[in-house]
Amino acid sequence: MSLVLGHLRPNRISSGSLITMLFALVVMTFAPNLLAEDILIKNAKIHTVSEQGVLLQSDIYISDGYIMNVGKSLSPTGNYKVIDATGKTVTPGLSNPMTQLGLEEISAAPSTVDYATENKRHTASFAIYPAINMYSTLVPHNRINGLTRAIVQPLSPDNVFQGSGASIALVSNESGLLKESVAQFVNYGIAGSEAAGGSKASAYAVIDKALEEANYLRNNRTRYEPGFDWHFSLSVDDLDALKPVLERQIPMVVSANRRSDILQMVKLADKHSVNIIIAGAAEAWTVADQLARAKIPVMFDPMQNVPASFDSLAVRLDAAAILSEAGVELIIGFASSHNAYLVRQSAANAVANGLSEDKALEALTINPAKYFGIENYGRIAIGMEADLVIWDGPPFEITSSADAVIIKGEEQPMVSRSTRLRDRYWQPSSKKTTAQSDNSDKEK
């Protein structure tokens, strides 16, 4: 193992180098096994998701969890593991912002599910991070398929304000929880209507009033001491939870599919001067210009082309390409925890239907990083945390899969409960035999 202090550190992470040194010493003293081996990835095709674009036959040097260098024919000093990636492709680790990872093990078994609350007094202040279990079997299952980061959302159908979500790195220990609160999730559209009593107008009023009251409370906080008689539409805890939204520290992710609902939310965001992300966004392409002008990103699954409700009649398979062309920033998601990694297939379908590969990769990496405040993640560039996937083929080809996954500089074992089950039942003797049909010529 090389010494952390032996390497040149990029400026942006070495500010306060004394603190870094102290931290490194502490880590080395108390938990030396946490320090990952240095890695040199050789001869890869690298999608940097930066101005550098795609680099051919290039190397990435990883030390102490960070990308230390990217370029041709790197030969760093010291000890490191070499991964030959000739003929392979490297992308940043992918992310999915639409998951309940760590909050559910078996969806239909309520005792294993923690993403929802029916508590009407626990809405915007419902912060899901304490319930996240980084040891869930879902974490390695998604990790070995190329997912390294995720947003974990509350999913409370009973409330308009669902609560705040967290960001995670897909490692199987407590350090996976990155930020406790990265966004406030809000049900509008049909879900909002149902939560508010049967009309979108009610849902609109709930959101509008809460933001107004939260703002009032924020400016008059000292008057509302415990015991004071208040009359707000939500609890003081809930209104307090909206403070970071009003101060634009975190965005409000609003689910809306219908064109008219999306436009109402655009106006509402302007009225209260808050940052929003439109989630679901089935008909967003029909108002792409308005969204682009308002600089509001959309978060959606491009494969969802079925008019599942009367709110999404205009949904279409090439919406991502249309939105991107109009200048709307995309965050691609796939609403799943067990198979959160299939966000790659969703993005690949967007590419197959006209979205550029670059934009699709941004929508899986740097865009969620930007809007959800995931720091030092989303590009392959010096100073970023080393979250990388080495793919055995083109990253947007359906038959490609991950050969290696590196999270925060650490190469991950390519093992999950699923691969253990596979290996238990695999018949090694027949492993190399060909398939049943047309095997006559092969058996000769």
Place this chain on the structure above:
Amino acid sequence: MAKKHIYRTRLLFALIVLPLIFSCSSDKTTPKEDVVVEPFPSTYLPESKESYVIEHATVLTGTGKQLEDADVFVENGKIKLVGQNFYVPADVKRYDGNGKWVTPGLIDVHSHLGVYPSPSIESSQDGNEMTNPVTAEVWAEHSVWTQDPVMKLALAGGVTTFQVLPGSGNLIGGRGVTLKNVHSLTVQGMKFPGAPHSLKMACGENPKRVYGEQGIAPSTRMGNVAGYRNAWIEAQAYRLEWDDYLEQTASGETAEQPQRNLRLETLAEVLRGNIMVHNHCYRAEEMMIMIDLAREFNYEIAAFHHAVEAFKITKELAAADICAAVWADWWGFKHEAYDHVKENAAMLENAKACAIIHSDSEIGIQHLNQEAAKSMAAGNKNGLELEPKHVINWITSNPAKAIGVDKLTGSLQEGLMADMVIWSGNPFSIKSKVEKVFIDGVLQFDRESTRRKQLSDFDIGILDPEGNRL
């Protein structure tokens, strides 16, 4: 092979001989009602008798072959010739297949199109008659809304045939129906001519939850099995009663026609081998119980659906000649779906079992090729050598076998229905698109031509009075 032969013979008996017997018998016994085995017969008739040839394409036959630079000659809606260097009359229309791939039309053995249509609203949830754990008397075809817009989306994904099943809330949920993916105002106009009826059965969590929550049986898996067995015992008695009656009238005796019972009529037809059983079943031990149960009552299971644990019993499934219809990667939504491997279909194929990729999804049915591609890649990553010529069977000839239409469609062989897809390239690459879809030789979808972009009634004027959806 022997099994298939029996099916065909029995099927003929059901569709032709039985009505004859009934109509004859009606003269002798003057029953109060006529018994018709197919009271809602298919009215589907292919519209064109055009002949054409697709030239110089890569052809996946659905019989385990990949042919390069091959031609497919279609005559009167049927496949006439597949191969190279055969004579085609000069005046026959030609499609250039250079760089393109041709496969059989895709078949989804598990869909709820029309019975759980889109948009999903309360008044159109017509797939689960959850008022009794055994509702063998209901027929999915009576719920089908033919204007479900997803049917056209599935067509653009290459699906030419799909089975519509009742849901899995009941032990025995009712009859399924196999449809051609053609535009029609009536379900009869979509019904696959000659396809046998099917019966949906369900293991595990769903029925025991639905009825257990109401405090009635079944509330456990053992309650489930007791429920199936009781139903089959009743069906055996009913079949015997009717068979006696038919035998007596056939030999000229006078006999009183027994009272018809729709529930038992369906189950008796299963016991006669005329209806194919499609059994929703996730877990290995439950599938093995169902195999024994089928032996106890002497019926056959065509396929286990959602067979997430099929990889644990691949040899047993191969030996029993039961197909396993699986997803590429769904898991974890229920406890019985917890033991998942991405190699499920590949492991079945490796054991020479009948593997099927099914969708059970409005999204998945549009991308069966992608789902199969993922399963192929998973198997190959672990050392298998699966190729497109094998994997295409999972979404064509194997589902055709499971729904009993493999002698009619599902592969590109002389005399079969010309149900075909022209792809822009290898169908197991995400870059490839469905370019043309033929059903019984008729061009039903053409990506290049707006005239052949099929619309359901639902799609018309709904976004904009003068325009169409999409």
